[in-house]
Amino acid sequence: MSAVIEMQGVSKRFGTAIALDAVSLTIRENEFYALLGPSGCGKTTLLRVLAGFETPDEGDVSLDGKDLLAIRPNRRPVNMMFQSYALFPHLNVFNNVAYGLRMDRVRGSELEARTRDALAMVQLDGLEGRRPNQLSGGQRQRVALARALVKRPRVLLLDEPLAALDKKLRGQMQMELKRLQHAVGITFIVVTHDQGEAMEMADRIALMRDGRNEQEGTPEELYERPASHFVADFIGDMNFFAGTRGADGVRLETGTILRGHGDAGAESPAWLAVRPEKLVIAQARPAHAEDNALEAEVVDISYSGQHLSVRLRVPEADALVLAKVDTADPNVAEIERGQTLWCCWPPSASRILPRESYSEVRENE
Amino acid sequence: MPESLRRALLLGPGLTWLALFLVVPTATVLLYSFFERGTYGGIDTILNIENYVRAVDPLYFGILLKSLRIAAVVTAVALVIGYPVAYLIATAPKRLQIPLLLLVMLPFWSNYLIRTYAWIVLLNREGLINNALRWLGLVDEPLSLLYNDTALVIGLVYGYLPFMVLPLYASIARLNPEIREAATDLGASSLRGFWTVTVPLTRQAIAAGCIFVFVPSIGNFITPDLLGGGRTKMIGNLIYDQFLKARDWPFGSTLALILIGVMMALLFLQAWFVNRQMRHG
Numbered sequence: 001m002s003a004v005i006e007m008q009g010v011s012k013r014f015g016t017a018i019a020l021d022a023v024s025l026t027i028r029e030n031e032f033y034a035l036l037g038p039s040g041c042g043k044t045t046l047l048r049v050l051a052g053f054e055t056p057d058e059g060d061v062s063l064d065g066k067d068l069l070a071i072r073p074n075r076r077p078v079n080m081m082f083q084s085y086a087l088f089p090h091l092n093v094f095n096n097v098a099y100g101l102r103m104d105r106v107r108g109s110e111l112e113a114r115t116r117d118a119l120a121m122v123q124l125d126g127l128e129g130r131r132p133n134q135l136s137g138g139q140r141q142r143v144a145l146a147r148a149l150v151k152r153p154r155v156l157l158l159d160e161p162l163a164a165l166d167k168k169l170r171g172q173m174q175m176e177l178k179r180l181q182h183a184v185g186i187t188f189i190v191v192t193h194d195q196g197e198a199m200e201m202a203d204r205i206a207l208m209r210d211g212r213n214e215q216e217g218t219p220e221e222l223y224e225r226p227a228s229h230f231v232a233d234f235i236g237d238m239n240f241f242a243g244t245r246g247a248d249g250v251r252l253e254t255g256t257i258l259r260g261h262g263d264a265g266a267e268s269p270a271w272l273a274v275r276p277e278k279l280v281i282a283q284a285r286p287a288h289a290e291d292n293a294l295e296a297e298v299v300d301i302s303y304s305g306q307h308l309s310v311r312l313r314v315p316e317a318d319a320l321v322l323a324k325v326d327t328a329d330p331n332v333a334e335i336e337r338g339q340t341l342w343c344c345w346p347p348s349a350s351r352i353l354p355r356e357s358y359s360e361v362r363e364n365e
Numbered sequence: 366m367p368e369s370l371r372r373a374l375l376l377g378p379g380l381t382w383l384a385l386f387l388v389v390p391t392a393t394v395l396l397y398s399f400f401e402r403g404t405y406g407g408i409d410t411i412l413n414i415e416n417y418v419r420a421v422d423p424l425y426f427g428i429l430l431k432s433l434r435i436a437a438v439v440t441a442v443a444l445v446i447g448y449p450v451a452y453l454i455a456t457a458p459k460r461l462q463i464p465l466l467l468l469v470m471l472p473f474w475s476n477y478l479i480r481t482y483a484w485i486v487l488l489n490r491e492g493l494i495n496n497a498l499r500w501l502g503l504v505d506e507p508l509s510l511l512y513n514d515t516a517l518v519i520g521l522v523y524g525y526l527p528f529m530v531l532p533l534y535a536s537i538a539r540l541n542p543e544i545r546e547a548a549t550d551l552g553a554s555s556l557r558g559f560w561t562v563t564v565p566l567t568r569q570a571i572a573a574g575c576i577f578v579f580v581p582s583i584g585n586f587i588t589p590d591l592l593g594g595g596r597t598k599m600i601g602n603l604i605y606d607q608f609l610k611a612r613d614w615p616f617g618s619t620l621a622l623i624l625i626g627v628m629m630a631l632l633f634l635q636a637w638f639v640n641r642q643m644r645h646g
Contacts, residue, residue, distance in 0.1 A: 053546055074549045086543035090565045099561075103552030147551070 002029050004155060004187050005050065005068070010059030012045055012211075019045040020056065021211035027155075027189060032181050034202035035191045038234070042211040043191045047157050050189065051080045063154060074103075079153040083160045085144040087132040093119070093143050094128035100151045118150040121180065138169050149184060158190040162197060174201050195235050199223070207231055223275075229353050232273045237324075239279070241317045242355060245270040249292075250352055254316050258292045260350030269355035278349035279323040281310065281335065282342045293344045296321060298337050308332055312343060397618040408614060416619035425603065429623065432600040435514065436583035439521040443578045444571065446522065447529035452563075454530070455537035462538070469530050477524060481591050484520050485511060488592070512594030520592040521582045528577035536570030537563070572639050580628055600624055 005027040012020040019042045027033045035043040048054040049061065052073025061068045068076065079100070088096050098115040106114065119125055122142040132140055141161070148156055161177065162170045178201055181188045192198050198205050199219040206216045207230075215227045226232035229240070241258055243250035249259035250272040258272045272292075280286075285293055296312035299320070303309075307324045314321050321343060325332055335341070398416055401409040420426065454465045472480055487493050488510040495507040510516060540563065548558035564571070586601030593599070600620065607617030 051546075051550055053549075074552050074554055078550075080547070080550045082543045082547060084541055084543050086541060086547040088544065088547070088562060088566075090568075099548070099553075100551035103557065147547075151551070 003027065004029050004031075004063060005189075006060075006062045007046075008060045010046070010049060010056045010061060012042075012049065012054060012056045018211045020049070022059070023208075023211070023213050025206055025213060025216065027187060028204075030185055030187055032178065032188045032201055032203045033190070034198035034205045035189065035208060036195060036198040036202075036205050036234075037193065037208035037214075039193060041208040043193075043208050044159060045211075046208075047080070047159055047189065047191050050078055050155070051157055052076055052078075077154040078157060079148040079151055079155075080157040081144045081148045081159065081161055083163060085132075085140050085164075087140060087143055087147070089132050091131075092128065093124060093130050093132075093135070096132070096143055097147045097150050100147065104151065114150060118146040121149065121183070122146045137164055137166075138173070141165065141173065145180070149180075149186070152184075153186060155187045155189060158188060160191055160193070162192070162194075170197075177201060199235070207234060226273070226351060226353070229271055229273070229355065232271075232351065232353060237276050237322055239274050239276060239319070239321045241272040241274075241314075241319060243270060243272060243317075244268070245352065249347070252317055256294070256316060258294075258350065259290070259347035260292075260352045261348065262352035271353040271355045272350050273353055274345050274350040276309070276322040276324040277307070278345050279321070279325075280344045281312075281323055281325055281331065282344055283331070283334070285342050286344045288346075291344050291346050292350065293342050294321075296341055296343045298335060298339045298341060301335060301337060303327070308335070310335060312341070314343065394618040394621055397615050398622050400615045402613045402615050416616050419616065420619050420623055425620070428598055428603050429600050429627070431598075432583050433627070435517060435521070435599060436579050439518055439525070439582045440575050440579045442518060442522045443526050443529040444575060447526055447574065448533055448571075450526075451530045451533035452537055455534050455540075466531075466534065469527050472523075473527065478587060478591075480524065481520055481588055484516070484523065484592055488516055488519070511592065514593070517589055517593040517599075520588040521585060524585075524588065525578040525581055528581075529574040532570045532573040532577065533567060536567040540566055569639060572635055576632065576635065579631070583628065584624060 003026045005025070007023055007025045009022045009024055010020050011018070011022050021042075023042070023046060035046055037043050045054055049056050050068070052071070055069065063077070068078075088099065091099065094115060097118050098111055101111050101114055116125070116128075119128065122145050124139065124142050124146060127135070127139065132143065135143065141164070145161075148158075158177075162173050165173060174197060177188070177190075190198075190201065199222075202219060204216065204218055205222055207214045207222060209230055215222060215231045217225075222231060222235050226235065226238075232238045232240075241250060241252065243252045243258070245251075245266055245268050246257055247266070249257045250270050251257050260272050260274075274292075294314045294316055296314045298310060299313050300311040301308055305327075307326055310323045310325055312321045312323060313319075323343065325335070397408065399412050399414065401411050401413065401415065403409045450469070454462055454469070457465060485492070489495070490507040490509070490511070492510070494510060495504075498504045499507065544562060544566070545558055548562045549555075553561060583599070584601045586599065586605045589599045589602050604617050604620045604624070607613045607620060611617075
């Protein structure tokens with residue numbers, strides 16, 4: 001797939017605060033791309049650079065190979081759905097959606113037809129005459145979507161599109177957005193702080209931190225092969241064991257070696273990370289000598305339908321560990337609070353990550 | 366305490382004040398307007414509509430029309446000057462907004478009469494503006510800037526401009542900045558975004574500001590007296606003269622009532638217009 005948007009070393013400062021720090025990204029044709037990160041990571045600034053509301057201090061941005069920064073914001077083939085929706089309160093639904101077409105001097109029956117098409121696309125037919133304040137939150141969001149799509153932009157920017165909706169509606173709209181994106185064949189760039197949302201909707205994700213692009217990849221890549229403690233911690237649940245990188249794994253302070261894959265310099269501080277659902281709970285130490293195994297005490301058990309969440313204390317690593325055990329597992333019935341068990345997992349399920357900054361250590365404590 | 370008593374106690378002082386100082390005087394004025402002037406300046410309680418017939422005489426009616434025209438010009442000028450000022454203050458960095466608003470309101474700290482006199486100093490034949498123009502060699506003879514309609518409009522705009530700026534500022538500052546960005550994003554130039562989004566969304570503040578300027582302008586008599594000279598009389602001067610010089614209280618009352626009536630009619634018209642636009646956006 002060819003690239004639609006290419007960013008090279010884009011930086012932006014607000015006073016002394018660095019919002020974007022040399023970000024480089026490639027966003028491809030027809031892609032559902034998520035800019036993910038905690039608040040203040042620069043993801044919204046990046047979106048506003050694309051829309052033209054912020055001008056980067058350094059770097060290049062191109063759209064279809066042309067310099068996007070040279071185009072005035074009102075002439076860019078890019079439309080945005082704002083977090084507040086920013087509907088025009090003095091215009092009814094029809095005129096809100098038709099606004100962009102009117103600015104392009106589309107008139108008469110073409111204006112009418114294209115506006116009605118956009119409204120039908122988001123299932124708002126029949127509400128043309130309503131004012132924004134006569135609509136529900138979900139309907140308003142659809143108007144904002146129709147208004148941003150009606151001009152058929154090359155790229156649609158969505159700033160926290162689901163943040164204002166309640167949980168149930170959010171799930172529906174996630175699917176709806178994916179369906180729309182396939183239907184219209186427009187590149188979507190969505191900003192979100194919710195990793196679950198990004199994982200479910202996006203083809204690719206850029207996880208941002210402190211104005212930098214920490215890791216870019218498919219949801220699977222980010223989940224299965226996180227490149228840093230930050231990524232591993234931000235995406236899904238993760239258990240971390242602190243130790244030192246040895247020849248074939250991470251050596252805990254007690255000398256136990258936990259095996260895994262990943263890059264970390266020899267004899268440097270490292271994390272061994274493993275997902276809760278990869279842990280196996282066993283009554284006895286497993287026979288398979290290759291597997292990692294730690295003795296643990298069950299602290300808490302909670303049932304959540306498909307699996308049991310078991311919290312365990314691992315004295316050897318001085319860590320609390322979360323294990324998600326399939327409720328269909330016959331061993332499950334025997335797990336009790338206070339019990340001492342074995343926590344096991346294969347080396348292939350664990351990642352070795354460099355352990356560098358003080359803040360990472362603090363976060364884990 | 367029973368609810369009704371509590372309400373009466375809370376509403377009582379305000380209602381009493383309004384009854385004593387608004388309803389009673391207005392009713393008195395209404396009554397006087399149907400009486401006749403006494404020979405020695407008093408009032409003869411003979412009911413008739415002579416005063417109203419006299420008021421539509423071109424001599425007096427012309428002054429009312431002229432007052433309406435001047436107040437309309439003042440309002441328009443204040444809007445054209447005030448909107449950009451309000452817009453700039455409302456979109457300035459937060460820490461600058463309060464000091465800038467303070468500057469707008471600063472003239473209120475001195476007396477209206479003194480501020481109007483200051484314009485005489487600025488505008489007269491030997492005043493600052495004429496001297497500056499002559500010093501720059503732009504004019505040979507001093508311009509007659511004072512004692513005409515222009516001076517009157519300048520004085521009134523100056524006096525009431527803050528009443529235009531404040532409601533507009535409040536309204537523009539409340540606008541979600543994303544709404545203007547949305548207009549830009551959808552292809553509107555700055556000017557088109559302004560006309561199609563900002564102006565309609567601040568329409569009510571525009572109407573309020575215009576009323577706040579128009580109403581005191583049309584009734585003003587100090588500024589026409591000081592800056593308009595003897596030549597420019599407004600309805601306010603006419604009413605003032607009837608009460609204090611001609612000692613014709615009944616006719617003064619009639620003129621005052623007509624002015625109130627005209628203003629009420631304009632306010633209703635304006636309210637109807639704003640509401641109609643709200644319904645058919």
